[in-house]
Amino acid sequence: MASQDQKQETVRIAGTDLALIKGGSGAPLLVLHDELGYAGWLNWQRELAKDRTLIIPMAPGFGPTPRIPWIDNVRDLACFYARFMREQGLDRADVIGFSFGGWVAAEMIANNPAQFRRSVLVAPGGIKPFEGEIMDLFQVPADKYLRATVNNPAATPEFGILYGGESTPEQYEAWEDARAEFSRIAWQPYFHTPSLQYLLEGAGKVESLIVWGRQDKVVPQAAVTAYNKALNGSKLVTLDNCGHRPEIEQTDRFVDEVKKFLA
Numbered sequence: 001m002a003s004q005d006q007k008q009e010t011v012r013i014a015g016t017d018l019a020l021i022k023g024g025s026g027a028p029l030l031v032l033h034d035e036l037g038y039a040g041w042l043n044w045q046r047e048l049a050k051d052r053t054l055i056i057p058m059a060p061g062f063g064p065t066p067r068i069p070w071i072d073n074v075r076d077l078a079c080f081y082a083r084f085m086r087e088q089g090l091d092r093a094d095v096i097g098f099s100f101g102g103w104v105a106a107e108m109i110a111n112n113p114a115q116f117r118r119s120v121l122v123a124p125g126g127i128k129p130f131e132g133e134i135m136d137l138f139q140v141p142a143d144k145y146l147r148a149t150v151n152n153p154a155a156t157p158e159f160g161i162l163y164g165g166e167s168t169p170e171q172y173e174a175w176e177d178a179r180a181e182f183s184r185i186a187w188q189p190y191f192h193t194p195s196l197q198y199l200l201e202g203a204g205k206v207e208s209l210i211v212w213g214r215q216d217k218v219v220p221q222a223a224v225t226a227y228n229k230a231l232n233g234s235k236l237v238t239l240d241n242c243g244h245r246p247e248i249e250q251t252d253r254f255v256d257e258v259k260k261f262l263a
Contacts, residue, residue: 005023005024005041005045005046005049006021006022006023006024006041006045006049006054007021007022007023008020008021008022008064009021009022011084011087011088013080013083013084013087014068014080014083016060016065016066016068017065017066018057018058018060018065018084019057019058019063019064019065020055020056020057020058021038021041021054021055021056021058022053022054022055022056023041023045023049023053023054024045024048024049024050024051024052024053024054025049025051025052025053026051026052026053027052027053027093027094028052028053028055028090028093028094029048029052029053029054029055029093029094029095029096029262030055030056030057030081030085030090030093030094030095030096031045031054031055031056031095031096031097031098031101032056032057032059032081032095032096032097032098032100032101032102032104032105033056033058033059033062033098033100033101034098034099034100034101035099035100035125035137035178035179035182035186036142036145036146036175036178036179037058037059037062037063037174037175037177037178038056038058038062038063039161039162040161040162042158042161042162042247042248043158043248043251044247044248044251044254044255047251047255047259048255048258048259051259052094052262055088055090055093057081057084059077059104059181060077060080060181061177061178061180061181061184061185062177062178062181063174063177063178067181067184068080071185072184072185073185073186073193074100074103074104074107074126074185074186074193075107075111075193076185077104077107077185078104078105078107078108078111079111081104081108082108082111082112082115085115091115092114092115092116092117093116093117094116094117094118094119094120094262095108095116095118095119095120096119096120096121096122096258097119097120097121097122097124098122098123098245098247099122099123099124099125099218099219099244100125100182100186100191101122102121102122102123102124102125102126103124103125103126103186103191103192103193103196105119105121105124106121106124106126106127106196106200106227107126107193107196109200109203109206109208109231110196110199110200110203111199113203113204113206116206117207118207118208118209118261118262119206119207119208119209120208120209120210120211120258120261120262121208121209121210121211121227122210122211122212122246122247123211123212123213123216123218123219123224123244123245123246124210124219124223124224124227125186125191125192125218125219125223126191126192126193126196126227127192127193127196127197127223127226127227127230128189128192128194128223129219129220129221129222129223129226130222130226131220131221131222132220132221132222132223133220134190134191134192134218134219134220134223135148135217135218135219136190137179137182137191138179138183142172142175142176142179143172143175146162146175148217148218148243148244149217149218149243149244149245150162150243150244150245150248150249151213151215151241151242151243151249152241152243152249156245156248156249158248158251159248162245162248197226197227197230198230200227200230200231201230201232203231203232204232205232205233206231206232206233206234207233207234208231208233208234208235209234209235209237209257209258209261210224210227210228210231210234210235210236210237211237211239211246211254211257211258212224212236212237212238212239212246213238213239213242213243213244213245213246213249213250214238214239214240214241214242215240215241215242215243216242216243216244217243217244218243218244219244224236235261237257239253239254
């Protein structure tokens with residue numbers, strides 16, 4: 001739900017009502033959510049919204065945006081978002097993508113690197129690691145997966161907001177809807193596109209910041225190392241005492257790194 005800091009809107013794209021959250025003021029910043037959907041308006045967003053307009057689409061099949069049958073894979077979703085950007089006049093905007101959203105942003109970069117000015121990829125999936133495995137979202141219940149994404153929930157005040165406290169049936173239903181759509185477009189091959197690394201290598205110089213937590217149990221270090229190697233013009237920032245969600249685990253450092261990079 002939208003708070004006083006932001007509002008929910010709907011735009012018509014490719015015959016579909018795409019729900020999005022918009023908040024803040026300043027140059028646009030496209031924000032692509034992770035595999036469990038939009039988590040709510042948190043402190044990192046409030047900080048970035050002080051000088052940027054955050055635009056957060058809720059992907060088809062996630063939350064209130066209906067599923068689009070012709071979107072069969074993440075590359076299709078990336079092309080859908082590219083059309084959204086063109087039709088909304090967001091050419092050369094900045095983008096920040098989290099996990100699944102980082103994968104989508106990377107697919108967009110591989111297809112048309114000129115559509116973004118700068119990109120921030122936070123613990124991105126999308127590239128199969130040469131060592132280790134991306135955690136299987138479907139091996140555990142959604143709430144256990146969510147807990148595994150944070151290194152120390154007890155030391156992460158906003159984890160209660162993300163987790164929803166005592167999870168309601170509605171929250172579980174939203175997570176399962178998200179997992180169902182993620183499974184439909186990202187199951188085979190799981191959480192990566194085999195060609196993505198090679199397409200990124202040919203994308204030219206792309207100003208990108210990759211943020212990763214050293215205690216990340218979802219995306220192993222080898223995956224972000226591969227991203228850093230494939231993206232010419234990228235910088236990798238590793239945060240200690242941090243899992244898969246640096247935006248809520250190390251909020252101050254995360255916001256500082258992002259603001260400096262996007263300045």
